[in-house]
Amino acid sequence: MRPVATVGRERGARGRRAATTAALLAATVTAALAAGCTGGNGPRDDGRGSADASERGTTPAATGPSLLAVKLDNAAAARPHTGLDAADVVYAEQVEGGLSRLMAVYATQVPEAVGPVRSARESDLELLRQFDRPILAFSGAQKKLLPLIDRAPLRAETPGSASEAYFRGSGKPAPHNLYLRPERLVPEAPGQAALTTGFRYGSAPVGGTATTSQTVRYPAARFTFTWSDSRDRWLVGMDGAPATTADGKRMAAATVVVQYVKVRESGFRDFMGNNTPYTETVGSGKAKVLRDGRAYDVNWKRADPTDGTAFTTGDGTPVNFAKGQVWVVYAKAS
Structure with a gap:
């Protein structure tokens, strides 16, 4: 070497x-x-x-x-x-x-x-x-x-x-x-203009459910997002502890997307023999969008790898995100 x-x-x-x-x-x-x-x-x-x-x-x-x-x-x-x-x-x-x-x-x-x-x-x-x-x-x-x-x-x-x-x-x-x-x-x-994610920003959708906290669990990790009225943001937690930056600031997101996807085995393993999960981000499915202290059950679709991901309500209306940082947490669909 x-x-x-x-x-x-x-x-x-x-x-x-x-x-x-x-x-x-x-x-x-x-x-x-x-x-x-x-x-x-x-x-x-x-x-x-x-x-x-x-x-x-x-x-x-x-x-x-x-x-x-x-x-x-x-x-x-x-x-x-x-x-x-x-x-x-x-x-x-x-x-x-x-x-x-x-x-x-x-x-x-x-x-x-x-x-x-x-x-x-x-x-x-x-x-x-x-x-x-x-x-x-x-x-x-x-x-x-x-x-x-x-x-x-x-x-x-x-x-x-x-x-x-x-x-x-x-x-x-x-x-x-x-x-x-x-x-x-x-x-x-x-x-x-370089953010060709398919995300739309603007006023909140109608409806939704008032939500103070949302947790996504992996087998050995978890993310928790807690709504803060004073900051108008979702405070980020990881593995049960507040997530902060190196200079001590609490990490916070304007919009959080919990996107339910297919997680399958890949053709790769680590040195201990553990399989590397493959997260499929092309396709369609369900998602939960968190913004402004409310949760919205929506659909997602990404027809081609070169496409961004579209998020829509049940009647096909595009879902707007709040302006600011977006967290997308991929969760295994049931």
Whole structure:
């Protein structure tokens, strides 16, 4: 296994030699593409069977600023999070062992730091198809998953491919201390138009049920959202404790969506043999939308991976979200 620094020096040398002749450049590109197809030669991510993507090819960046999605650790040792309160959308999903991971999506603002960053999952690729060539920042992935990431219409950035964008914090033990400097990947926020989620914002639907709290349970994790009249927000709790940011602020969402989806086994397992759940975000089903202290039972539909998700009432009326951060928690449909 070669250190990332050694890989960088070798690539720099190849680049200088390639500049001497067109023929050598073509040979180097061919070799690089071949390496990108195999992947998995970089260092391990976190001891859970994940490999860094420093040696694989990445999708070229889209023209103009790109939306940024960051895969976040959500183990107790990883909290409190940094930069999570600046995300436009936070997705929560079940992973191995019944635990949870988060994906934070940034379009309207870019914080100074985000983390802790962890590894990608197969479900992330389907979820991100709704965006136009987003940047996916993550710590690594299983070797078998790297070819799928290669083929996905996104720009993958790991500590191996963008070492200057990552750093290790001192307040938490590894692997819960890897952080991202987003401005190194996204110099400017792409803006609201990049959020092709299908979400609509506006006045609340009619009806609904007055609700003070909603809990979503995974086998080894849970999320609780408690309505605060004074803040006009849903206060976030994780595993029975208030969720705060690194600077002590209570995390809060304007809208919470509990989306009931199919969660099935994938073709991947961690190093202990636990299967990685695959969360299907394309299809249709039921959901609960929380806003303004009320809960609305709605339907969701995402017909194609490139589509956003539409939320409607029983008569087909689109459901508006409250303006502000949205949390989408994927729960297993019964």
